[in-house]
Amino acid sequence: MWGGAAEPADSYYQVRPECTDVPKTRFRIKPGKTLSVRKWRAVFVQEGSLDIGKTLRRIRRGGIHPSIRGEVWEFLLGCYDPMSTFEEREQIRQRRRLQYASWKEECKQMFPVIGSGRFMTAPVISENGQPNYDPLVLQEINLGTNSNGSDFFKELTSRGPLDKKVTQWLLTLHQIGLDVNRTDRALVFYEKKENLSKLWDILSIYAWIDNDVGYCQGMSDLCSPMIILLEDEADAFWCFERLMRRLRGNFRSTGRSVGVEAQLTHLSSITQIVDPKLHQHLDKLGGGDYLFAIRMLMVQFRREFSFCDSLYLWEMMWALEYDPDLFYVYEAHQCGSEKTEGLKGKPKSIKQCGKYERQNMRNGGKSAEGPLPISVFLVASVLKDKSYKLMTEARGLDDVVKILNDMTGNLDAKKTCSGAIKIHKRYLRKVISMFL
DSSP, rough: TTOOOOOGGGGGBOTTTTTTTTTOOEEEEOOOBBHHHHHHTTTOOSSOOOOOOHHHHHHHHBBOOGGGGGHHHHTTTTSSSSOOHHHHHHHHHHHHHHHHHHHHHHHHOOOOTTTTTTOSSSSOTTTTTHHHHHHHEEEEEEESSSSSSHHHHHHHHHHSSSOOHHHHHHHHHHHHHHHHTTTTTTGGGGHHHHHHHHHHHHHHHHHHOTTTOOOOOOHHHHHHHHHOOOOSSSHHHHHHHHHHHHHHHOBOOOOOOOOOOHHHHHHHHHHHHHHHHHHHHHHHOTTTOOOOGHHHHTEEEEESSHHHHHHHHHHHHHHHOTTTHHHHHHHHHHOGGGGOOOOSSSSSOGGSSHHHHHHHHHHHHTTTTOOOOOOHHHHHHHHHHHHHHHHHSSHHHHHHHHHHHHHHOOHHHHHHHHHHHHHHHHHHHHHEEEEE
């Protein structure tokens, strides 16, 4: 009911009783503001197309009800065109599920632990491709059938020298397992081994199909919410894959630098504009490269907010950044340029875009590399909010890191997004004035 009492959202993401140091959730389900099940169903017309503009406004006002979060995220991340019909989306969903099943079977043929309900935490092979006969490895590979780890290695070596891609993939599997073991373990959901295994399967399969980036630490933090919100493993995979389309550049490494460093350079420029004294202070402390902020950008504030609040922050970010062309851009990339004929949708209306995207469209905030992600301005918003504390208490980089770590669970997602939009608007005005 409109104006009713706000409902806590913690019950949807239960925390293990013994985990008493987990940050409390600030997000509340607010009647009349949060996108409810009823309001969500009401934005679809009979054939299935969606009034995305109205949906974005509702999300910005109060987030998404946890019970429908997964299906709404599929639109925000560009899995589906908001103008598509129910039938068209079902066809896409079934096609993607078949594609995922095919990739999973391919990976299972190479390493049978995939899809077994188990996962690896010990190295399968050495750097030069030789089997690791450590008892722990053999135990983890043992699938409870007539075959065991030794039999697997005999079959593996009988094929001759391993392909370079296969070797690299097998070397990655235990690192994924170690990260899976550490991801969101305060949640009751991950007490079940099958859920840990599902997370490991998705990340392992993604590592196989992404020839450029593969798997990097931090990806488990980005994938974990998808497993929790979407029951079907294939649907969770495609949501994660779409999220990685936005973020994989952050993980790309050239040997001398990591992709996220370009965003840190922009963060430095933004802070110089919106808070020059803070920038000067950070630079004096040796933090002018802003490397202390790398974690916020890499895992999208997962460590700075409680689990539930980080999901609330993500959906508000995506609603602000939303571009209705996302689906067609991603599909064209996946199909290849020779198969993109007929994929182009209707010309987009500015009303269908998120507020951040609209600011970019009106003020020329897009460059050849595309617009800066809103996450950069979110970090700038956090720094500005903590400016006084950083200026008065930070006497070295260790102090800067401690102050930023101490804010975990004490940030307001909506306030941070509002601050980011204001900083973005001010930044665009400054950049435009420089060219006049």
